[in-house]
Amino acid sequence: MVSPLETRLSQHLPLTFAERDALQWLERREQRFIAGKVIVREGEAYENLHIVASGWLHGSIRLHDGSRQILRFYFVGDLTTAFSIAWRHSAATLTAVSACTLYEMPRAALGRLFRDHPRLGALLYAVSASEHVATADRLASIGRTAGMYRVATFLLDIRSRLLVVDGLAGATFELPLTQQDLGDAVGLTKAHVNRSLKSLEATGLLEREGKIIRIKDVDALTKLVGFKDRHGHVAIDWLPPSANFGDIDHNETTVA
């Protein structure tokens, strides 16, 4: 009965009972998808947002010339393609990378969450902000650096997020992507992704075995490519107090 979104948000902030209850209400409609399934298609009207309960997904947009840009990968506890909330039609395509389980949540439920739990609304704003900055980092990386660096930055970023999500200690993880997918994420062709991976291996900082990636010296690689980790924490000092009914809160947190 662990709520993924609650777990995620709790990493930033101790939540009140009422807040946790509200989050769990968002996670009642469970759906499962097989690997490769397109869940929401760019440009189509959509009714629901999705919270990831398990599995990998990605959000992508398609360009004029038919090529695809993968914007972000989503893991347990992520609110997928949340940026689409600004429109009735989805801004991106949501695709299951692996088999996954999602909770479906009506758009209006997010509005109610802002109303009933402003502090959670503000926290979601901050989380969304951190994702925006991660996108911005990738923008800079793609615009200005050579292929090998883009790939390394990408791998460090995924590793960093998996750490937060899975609590995996190590620098070894499985990357269930084709090199084509990887290329669509970092803006390279699959051929050059392959060469970039080879170059990385040649530095001795990275090893591969099939889909398994092992970063042999995370610090050295981080320094080499100038990677900035944006996922550790979000600032909460600016958030409003947990409610208009502070007394009830106090009771409930102690109960919890």
Add this chain to the structure above:
Amino acid sequence: MVSPLETRLSQHLPLTFAERDALQWLERREQRFIAGKVIVREGEAYENLHIVASGWLHGSIRLHDGSRQILRFYFVGDLTTAFSIAWRHSAATLTAVSACTLYEMPRAALGRLFRDHPRLGALLYAVSASEHVATADRLASIGRTAGMYRVATFLLDIRSRLLVVDGLAGATFELPLTQQDLGDAVGLTKAHVNRSLKSLEATGLLEREGKIIRIKDVDALTKLVGFKDRHGHVAIDWLPPSANFGDIDHNETTVA
């Protein structure tokens, strides 16, 4: 006495008196800056967010190798580098492009806004989402398209935002940027920016006179480069009702 942020948000949604009042409270500390001034520096602790009252600014980040990526330009009514809210230290450098006037607003004031006016919080979330998607579009553009297309997309994007902000009817506008700046925004060197502009002029779809840009056929150029306008509207159907005190609202909106 026109409040820029209020004006901006009113474009999406009729605001109540209380909401408008709250927004105006954020705009009491006015500051002026000359062109070129660095207002917030990446990585430094910061206390305040800024609302643009007049002028152009941009937010940028610096890469490992010293090069600069401009993430976004800011105009009247924009909440600048709002994504930094997720950290105590600014995620980006905020620089005045032209002389400008800003309102300074403590970070915690944003938190109070979420608490006291949840609907505004949700609306800010949506606006932030639309900016995130704009960043994502640029990411795709930079990763996958040739220089001429990137520049054209950038110009169409700026034009589109100026339309919203200034209500300018035409396809002619002043671009107070050096070609170096433009290159830092679209991921090209200044030399290649120049060649890309020349190529665009050669198509007959664009004219330049100094800093003045005239797009001769917006629709044709939009179609040519596959530009998607993300600035027109944000969806508000998911927002919560305007307050817990519906009756007061009703009075106040009619009074207004």
Add this chain to the structure above:
DNA sequence: CGTGAGATTGATAGCGTTCAACTGTGGTGG
């Protein structure tokens, strides 16, 4: 008229794409 910043243009080199071929591997049907 000198000065300096930005714009423009040219020559060259390199990175990444494109296209194509080949290899390895896991799954499937006979």
Add this chain to the structure above:
DNA sequence: CCACCACAGTTGAACGCTATCAATCTCACG
């Protein structure tokens, strides 16, 4: 159990876009 197939990964060769470096030009300004 094996032949076959599809798909991903790998590698090579040639091309083209963009960076780099440098020189020149333009223009506003003191």
